[in-house]
Amino acid sequence: MDASSEGVPAEVPGDDAGQEVKAEPDWADRIKEYRQGDVIRVVSIPLKVQPGVVEWVATPHGAVLITQTCDVVLKDRPTAHLAPVLELPPVEAKANRNGRRPHLVHLPELGDCHFADLTYVATVSKAVIASAERKPGVEAIAAVRKFGQRVGRRFSRFAFPDEVVPWIRPLQDLIGSKVTKEASPIGWALSKIASLRLECTEEWEVAPYSLTLCVVLEPGVLPPFPPNEIPECSERVSTWLYGSNGATLIRRHSEIAKYLHDAERISLDATDRYWLWSALADSWAAMCVPPENSTPDILEAVEGGVVSSDISSTEEYSFERYRHSEEIDLDHLSSPLPL
Template sequence: MDSSFRDVPTATSAAQATVAPLPEWHERIRDYRQGDVVRVEKIPREVATGVVDWVLTPLGAAIITQTCDLVLADRPTAHLVPVVELPAAEAKACRSGRRPNLVHLPALGDCHFADLTYVATVNKEIVVESECTPGVKDIDDIRKFGQRVGRRFSRFAFPDEVVAWLRPLQSMAESKALKDASPIGWALKQVASLRLLCAGDWVNAPHSLTLWVVLEPGVLPPFPSDAEIPGPSEKIAKWLYGEDGAELSRKHGEIAEVLQRETGGSLTAADRFWLWSALAEAWAAMCTPPKSSSAEVAAAVEDGCVYSEIASAEDFSFDQYRRSEEIDLDHLSSPLPI
């Protein structure tokens, strides 16, 4: 045998040499899942370099680490966030995902949420030594919790100049979201997602923007995919656009009021479709910057307006989803890095 191979370890011996002993917590961590709530009194928060503060967690802390990572023995840490209890009225809006930093924990009740504002990294030893309660149980709730945690950390950062255009729409939606009985509050409850599509890139202004109002399944009437959608009745067309049919002449509250009042009533399928289309148009028309805006803000959107489209969540394609960005209601993100 060639002497140059004598000191080379075999694959088996190399593997044996690098196997690390399993941590003491590795068996117990298998009983924990994303969305579980552990009874800890506080979690750490770094407030300055080398300076750690504490966030009190009297209701415990929720695990937001994905379950597949949580149970692995070679990953020693997990991520915890405080559990908070909201007033009933505020909780109602937040359960629908209106506030990305608050994720509902339905197994604890209607008003309990994981607050993603503060995220602490802790050793898994702390997790397994704490009493644990499921925050989510049903498979649909488990899936929704994971999606909303992911959404919090994957949101798109709109350019600052575009944020100024979106503020009026955002402010309207935030102020009306809790008012289910109002026409606008009712209409917002029918919306699955408000999404913004940019026809080009997000780097070079002006941006050609379209607001997509994606509605919950069953809100829009079904039409054959290979057929053209009929136009509105003459009565609805004149009511919306006047005699000349040039511009939308109704405010969003008026349109929402008709839709709410006539749901399941006398509206034809075509009229219902075009009323929702007009409501989306009215919301897109709100997207204008303050008159005092800088020249860069004023020139940020192509044609000086945001266009609109509507779709049912059932028909909104993956490609449209991939090319558009969700407009969150709690705040809009920071600008793109230069």
């Protein structure tokens, strides 16, 4: 069998000027139909586990093409990248469709429970890909854009400074334990959040860092008050949240979330709803403290020893703030540091 039959470009006689041209690989026309997010019917993909040793990761649901479409269709690039398709239980799938775990990217054309598992990514010859059956994992333009963004995010996430990680870990643990439990008040509250972001005023240049937990809520969750015109909280809710002195939050995050959750069944005043969400954000920010026996560089990593908080809707959260903040998600933080 010659090289051209394997999809390798073969040299052919050139024109009268003596120039040589290369024949198109035999997969070139077929690959033009393939798109990022397509599911390819392959039974396994390779995983190099040590020099000279390759294992095969089974892909009973196929593998998804994660290379950008513009690179997939180019005939002068002989390889593309595949990741296994994973099927999750319904409850776990529901919790992960919002992208909370960046290594899992939803494939809506396969149903509610199928995801690209970016834990494993294999480089595969386009000859193999083009010869396999394909079907779209994403199809609508919005879904295609979201898929591409989430694949990109997996490989471009910012690594928080090591000394900041222990500060955020309590909040990460809370999210991890409640995100699949939407029947609980905390799980319900998390389902209303589009993004949890950590904003640093000085671009992470040097400790101590001035940090703000930004709770960005889905459209319609917060009342649409004009900027700088938010009414005062009612005395009843203010007393419940802060006690008679009105200065220190006395309610735990679980209590505030339950109040908000239960208030969905009644007509809660818009102003009170705003201040309850603000208090919930404050309570989550207050959780962001490291263990008392942490090393000095950890204990002194955050300016003033406090992470502040801020709430906004997706419509209000500015691109400038987005540029100065980083997503908090379940795969974002590194392992615990030795104490």
